[in-house]
Amino acid sequence: MSFKARILAGLVFAFGFAATTAYADDVPSLKGKRIGITVIGTEHYWDLKAYQGQMDEVKRLGGTAIALDGGRNDSRQISQIQTLIAQKPDVIIEQLGNGPVLQPWLKKVRDAGIPLFTVDTISPHSINDTTSDNFGIGEKLALQLASDIHGKGNILVFNGFYSVPVCAIRYDELKLVLKAFPDIKIITPELRDVIPNTVQNAYSQVTDMLSKYPNKGDIAAVWSAWDVPQVGATQAIVAAKRPEVRTYGVDGSPDVVKMVKDPASPASAVAAQQPYLIGKTAVDNAARYLAGNHDLPPYTFVPSVLVTKENAAEAEKALGQAS
Amino acid sequence: MDGAIDQRLGVALATEDAEAEVPPLKRNRRGGFVRFAAIGALLIVFVVFAIAAPGFLTRGNLTNVVEQSTVLALLAFGMSIVIIGGGGDVIRGGIDLSLGANLGLCAAVFTVAVNAGLGDATATVLTFAAGASVGLVNAFAVVGLGILPLLATLAVMNICAGLELVLTQNTVLTANSPLLAYIAGATPLGFSLTDWTFLGTALLLLVVVHATPWGLRLQAVGGSVQAARSAGLRVPLYLALSYVSAGLLVALAAIVQAARLSGSSPGSGDILLSVVLTSLMSAVFSRRLLPSIGGTILSVLFIGCLINGFQLLNVSSYWVNGVQGVLILLVVAVRSVSRRSGEV
Amino acid sequence: MSASIAAPRFRVTQLVRWVTPTALILLFVIFAVASPTFRTPGNLLHILVNNFTLPAIVALGMTLVVSAGGIDLSVGTSADIAAMVAVTLMSLGHGLALSLAVGLGGALMVGVVDAALITVLGISPFLATLGVLFVGESVQQLATNGGTPIYLVSNFPAAGLDALAHGTALGVPAPLWIVLAAVIVVQVLLGRTPFGRHVRAIGAAPQVARYSGLPVRRATWLVYLLSALLCGVSGLLLAATVKSYVPLSGNAFLLDAIGAVFVGTTISREAKPNVLGTLIGVFLFGMLHNGLLLIGWNFYWQQVAIGLLVFAVLGASFATRRLQAAD
Numbered sequence: 001m002s003f004k005a006r007i008l009a010g011l012v013f014a015f016g017f018a019a020t021t022a023y024a025d026d027v028p029s030l031k032g033k034r035i036g037i038t039v040i041g042t043e044h045y046w047d048l049k050a051y052q053g054q055m056d057e058v059k060r061l062g063g064t065a066i067a068l069d070g071g072r073n074d075s076r077q078i079s080q081i082q083t084l085i086a087q088k089p090d091v092i093i094e095q096l097g098n099g100p101v102l103q104p105w106l107k108k109v110r111d112a113g114i115p116l117f118t119v120d121t122i123s124p125h126s127i128n129d130t131t132s133d134n135f136g137i138g139e140k141l142a143l144q145l146a147s148d149i150h151g152k153g154n155i156l157v158f159n160g161f162y163s164v165p166v167c168a169i170r171y172d173e174l175k176l177v178l179k180a181f182p183d184i185k186i187i188t189p190e191l192r193d194v195i196p197n198t199v200q201n202a203y204s205q206v207t208d209m210l211s212k213y214p215n216k217g218d219i220a221a222v223w224s225a226w227d228v229p230q231v232g233a234t235q236a237i238v239a240a241k242r243p244e245v246r247t248y249g250v251d252g253s254p255d256v257v258k259m260v261k262d263p264a265s266p267a268s269a270v271a272a273q274q275p276y277l278i279g280k281t282a283v284d285n286a287a288r289y290l291a292g293n294h295d296l297p298p299y300t301f302v303p304s305v306l307v308t309k310e311n312a313a314e315a316e317k318a319l320g321q322a323s
Numbered sequence: 324m325d326g327a328i329d330q331r332l333g334v335a336l337a338t339e340d341a342e343a344e345v346p347p348l349k350r351n352r353r354g355g356f357v358r359f360a361a362i363g364a365l366l367i368v369f370v371v372f373a374i375a376a377p378g379f380l381t382r383g384n385l386t387n388v389v390e391q392s393t394v395l396a397l398l399a400f401g402m403s404i405v406i407i408g409g410g411g412d413v414i415r416g417g418i419d420l421s422l423g424a425n426l427g428l429c430a431a432v433f434t435v436a437v438n439a440g441l442g443d444a445t446a447t448v449l450t451f452a453a454g455a456s457v458g459l460v461n462a463f464a465v466v467g468l469g470i471l472p473l474l475a476t477l478a479v480m481n482i483c484a485g486l487e488l489v490l491t492q493n494t495v496l497t498a499n500s501p502l503l504a505y506i507a508g509a510t511p512l513g514f515s516l517t518d519w520t521f522l523g524t525a526l527l528l529l530v531v532v533h534a535t536p537w538g539l540r541l542q543a544v545g546g547s548v549q550a551a552r553s554a555g556l557r558v559p560l561y562l563a564l565s566y567v568s569a570g571l572l573v574a575l576a577a578i579v580q581a582a583r584l585s586g587s588s589p590g591s592g593d594i595l596l597s598v599v600l601t602s603l604m605s606a607v608f609s610r611r612l613l614p615s616i617g618g619t620i621l622s623v624l625f626i627g628c629l630i631n632g633f634q635l636l637n638v639s640s641y642w643v644n645g646v647q648g649v650l651i652l653l654v655v656a657v658r659s660v661s662r663r664s665g666e667v
Numbered sequence: 668m669s670a671s672i673a674a675p676r677f678r679v680t681q682l683v684r685w686v687t688p689t690a691l692i693l694l695f696v697i698f699a700v701a702s703p704t705f706r707t708p709g710n711l712l713h714i715l716v717n718n719f720t721l722p723a724i725v726a727l728g729m730t731l732v733v734s735a736g737g738i739d740l741s742v743g744t745s746a747d748i749a750a751m752v753a754v755t756l757m758s759l760g761h762g763l764a765l766s767l768a769v770g771l772g773g774a775l776m777v778g779v780v781d782a783a784l785i786t787v788l789g790i791s792p793f794l795a796t797l798g799v800l801f802v803g804e805s806v807q808q809l810a811t812n813g814g815t816p817i818y819l820v821s822n823f824p825a826a827g828l829d830a831l832a833h834g835t836a837l838g839v840p841a842p843l844w845i846v847l848a849a850v851i852v853v854q855v856l857l858g859r860t861p862f863g864r865h866v867r868a869i870g871a872a873p874q875v876a877r878y879s880g881l882p883v884r885r886a887t888w889l890v891y892l893l894s895a896l897l898c899g900v901s902g903l904l905l906a907a908t909v910k911s912y913v914p915l916s917g918n919a920f921l922l923d924a925i926g927a928v929f930v931g932t933t934i935s936r937e938a939k940p941n942v943l944g945t946l947i948g949v950f951l952f953g954m955l956h957n958g959l960l961l962i963g964w965n966f967y968w969q970q971v972a973i974g975l976l977v978f979a980v981l982g983a984s985f986a987t988r989r990l991q992a993a994d
Contacts, residue, residue, distance in 0.1 A: 041814075042808075042813035042814055043808075043813065043814030043815075043914060043915070044814075045815065045816070047813075048812065048813050048814070048815055051813070052812075064637075066634075066637050067637075067639065067640070068634060068640055069639075069640040069641065069813065071640070072590070073590055073593050074584055074588045074590060075394065075580065075583065075584065075591075075594070078583060078584065079391040079630075080634060080640075082387050082390070082391065083384070083387055083391075083631055083634050083635070084634070086378060086381070086383055086384050086387060087377075087378060087634075087635065098495045098588055099495070100495050100497040100585055100586060101495055101584045101585055101586070101588050103585070104507065104585055160493065160966075162492075162493060162494050163493060163494045163495045163588065163589055168494075188963070188965075189960075189963055189964065189965040189966060190966075191966070192493075192966040194919075196913070196914075196915045196916045196917075196918055196919050197905075197913070197916040197917075197918075197919035198913060198916075199816070199909040199911055199913050199916075200721070200905055200908060200909050200916065200919075201919070203717070203908065203909055204717040204718060204956075205960065207713055207717055208710075208713070208957055208960050208961060209960075211704055211707065211709050211710045211713055212702070212704040212961050214704070214707075214709075228816070228913070231818065231909070231911065232909060235909060235910065239833055253816075253818075255818035255911075420922075464978065464981070464982065467986075468981075468982045468985050468986045468989070469985045469986065469988065469989040470981045470982060470985040471929060471985075473925070473929065474926065474929045474930070474981055475978070475981065477922060477925065477926055477977075478926075478974050478975075478977040478978040478981060479974065479978065480922075480974070481970055481971075481973050481974030481977065482970075482971055482974030482975055482978065483974075484970055484974075485967060485968065485969070485970030485971030485972070485973070485974055486971055488966070488967035488970060488971075489967040489968065489971065492967070493967065596740075596797065596800070596801075599793075599797065600794070600797055600798075600801070603791075603793065603794050603797075604794075641805055641808040641809050641813060642805055642809070643805070644801045644802070644804045644805045644808075645801065645802045645804070645805025645806065645809075646805070647801055648798040648799070648800075648801030648802040648805070649798070649802060651794075651798055651801075652784060652788075652790065652794075652795065652798040652802075655790050655791075655794050655795075655798075656784070656788040656789075656790055
């Protein structure tokens with residue numbers, strides 16, 4: 001069918017493209033340069049890989065990284081950026097975080113004459129934002145969900161992090177797609193994913209909802225804007241012996257991709273990003289800029305891939321996760 | 324009051340008396356040594372950073388440290404006032420666990436009010452009203468109902484955090500207002516308004532808590548409820564005022580934070596443990612080894628310098644919490660070991 | 668004290684002690700009426716297994732600590748370290764028994780640090796365990812490269828681990844047996860041994876206990892070690908439930924555990940921490956989480972409601988106690 005074919009084509013294109021970016025080694029050296037890296041947090045697979053991608057690339061190119069982890073706290077990240085500006089690095093790369101909170105501080109970075117690059121943060125002050133296409137991710141995941149459940153049924157949605165712009169985009173895309181499927185209903189109230197203890201908390205809440213809707217067919221699927229709640233939800237569904245309920249998430253941590261690969265697992269799809277490549281690409285862009293290339297596009301989109309039961313084995317290999 | 328509490332209070336008083344029997348000179352010298360050790364630690368950290376950390380001693384960096392510490396400082400002042408008034412006992416003494424959640428709530432109130440077009444003046448009044456109301460609820464629970472402060476403020480913390488969610492729908496709310504722009508941008512006499520807020524509040528509280536009759540009576544209430552009562556002090560009034568003052572300080576902190584974060588953002592409650600730590604640590608900087616405003620100022624700056632210095636030295640942020648914890652334990656250990664050697 | 672005064676006071680005392688259980692029953696009835704799902708046996712069992720077990724074991728440790736006049740803010744650290752060590756070992760292919768044992772050893776190390784700071788250096792329990800909490804965060808971040816979760820979801824090593832969380836014995840889920848064991852241990856230690864008497868004496872009057880020659884130090888050591896051990900059990904059970912270790916998860920239990928212990932003191936005549944009260948407190952919190960979700964309240968209001976209800980219960984029981992004192 002054309003839908004599946006399109007996804008497969010996308011996959012092939014995605015990894016072909018990824019391969020060329022990953023191995024193109026025309027990146028100028030960063031010798032003697034100090035690169036400020038400020039990230040909102042590193043406790044999630046995506047955050048950590050994107051962060052490591054930056055750190056490793058800075059080291060590979062001979063630069064020095066000043067790396068700062070905000071511990072998922074806006075105030076702390078802002079204090080770190082404020083001090084970072086005073087340290088006057090050659091370039092600052094900012095990764096994820098709450099858009100509106102960051103903007104005035106990102107402006108201060110530019111006002112101080114420091115070139116600013118961002119990872120997954122849309123900002124008018126950023127020279128280049130390296131990111132996944134979250135609109136596409138949200139749309140593809142929602143379409144896959146709608147297609148899997150044949151356009152009909154009730155779904156549970158975790159919506160605890162609407163304050164994070166990329167999560168909001170994915171959620172909004174879900175809503176947009178669901179407009180075309182009037183027979184799919186989001187069960188209210190929506191659930192709240194939390195940090196810390198995300199997995200057990202999601203497990204417990206989904207178990208609650210499965211006992212509230214005890215019949216086969218009452219709940220068709222569980223959606224979350226990242227994949228840690230998906231881990232808890234999937235296990236709750238297995239424990240409650242309700243394998244007809246499917247789960248969907250974003251990011252593609254290796255264990256979640258493995259769950260999707262398992263034909264018996266309720267985990268039906270995860271939109272896998274390439275965070276390590278995203279981080280690496282951001283540093284490469286910064287290095288090119290410092291070497292005098294001031295014609296960078298404002299956005300570099302690193303392809304993502306929707307991992308489903310059909311393509312999980314291939315995707316695992318292509319994502320470099322196969323053991 | 325039931326038997327157990329009476330008994331405990333009796334013991335507490337007995338302990339107080341035992342301490343009071345120590346000759347004043349010796350006691351002062353002991354406190355002096357600890358204070359010296361603590362301030363010495365602060366100085367050593369300061370000197371090490373000044374030498375090793377590039378840019379630490381620049382004026383811009385030091386004002387940054389003050390600016391970054393202001394919200395923590397205002398909350399820690401509130402906590403210290405509550406502990407000074409309620410006494411230092413872990414379980415039955417004064418403590419306010421709702422400070423962090425109240426901060427989030429107040430910032431949300433300010434932001435929502437500004438976005439509703441109410442104007443800065445009204446929004447500010449509403450914010451202080453919200454902060455004070457939370458303080459009043461705490462006061463009512465502790466003084467009126469007699470709930471343990473630890474417990475009462477824990478329940479209030481949940482209420483505040485929930486109300487913040489209700490107000491903000493768990494999203495980041497952006498607020499633009501002349502007041503916020505002014506706080507974020509103005510630099511009278513070369514220092515940011517946030518720096519001035521820290522300085523002004525610190526000076527004001529130093530005077531109010533340590534040099535006015537009100538402050539001295541508050542300390543008396545915290546030292547011994549029974550003694551204060553028999554001296555004719557209106558104990559409930561002072562206890563209640565300590566929680567309300569804390570609430571007002573939270574409201575001030577909320578406006579400073581709203582200016583820094585351009586509005587309100589979830590996650591303010593995370594600051595709670597740092598506030599508790601800062602305020603309890605303030606005891607080692609004071610002559611009587613009790614929390615004090617001066618001690619709080621020093622411990623806030625100590626923690627602020629640590630975090631800033633580590634960043635300048637490019638120490639991985641994974642180490643910061645741990646090293647901070649160890650250093651603080653060290654400072655506190657010096658205090659308690661020296662106190663014990665004084666006892667023998 | 669004459670009998671004529673003692674009689675009415677006895678009745679008021681009874682009243683105070685019934686405030687929390689009454690609230691629990693009242694809320695139970697309200698939820699049962701409002702949500703048909705709530706009252707199904709399956710859901711009630713689910714509350715016990717998923718919303719009660721983990722915080723209950725932590726809170727039992729906290730009951731011991733608070734009985735001895737201390738407090739343990741490092742409960743989450745002990746739970747996390749146990750889970751981290753055990754899950755890491757299992758993911759490296761070591762056996763179940765070894766992994767769990769070493770995990771508990773890790774938790775005990777946290778208890779050793781707590782106890783040493785408190786007894787040897789004389790730091791107040793609040794500050795000592797708070798410091799350990801901060802250090803524990805760093806240790807976990809450094810050990811997991813910033814906080815990467817370790818999942819055992821795929822290539823699951825030991826069927827025994829699954830049985831720990833999801834198995835049943837005599838028709839009762841395994842986690843409940845573990846709670847029962849913990850309850851018996853803590854109840855017996857606290858109520859029937861010299862150690863328990865010492866703990867309570869220290870809690871009531873530490874100076875008096877010291878001057879009367881009680882083994883204050885030894886008891887304090889034991890209290891913090893036991894608390895860490897129980898938290899370790901809870902951490903292992905958490906890891907078994909979700910087949911993973913997610914760094915810094917344990918702190919989620921801290922405030923509920925403290926809340927439960929002190930809510931539990933309201934059912935004791937002397938306002939002392941006690942095992943039954945703690946269990947009632949933990950169940951109250953778990954039931955609120957579950958019930959509010961099932962009756963379909965938005966999560967914003969769930970948190971407000973929990974705060975208000977706990978406030979009301981505490982207010983009622985402390986106010987009654989105060990009235991009684993004024994008699």
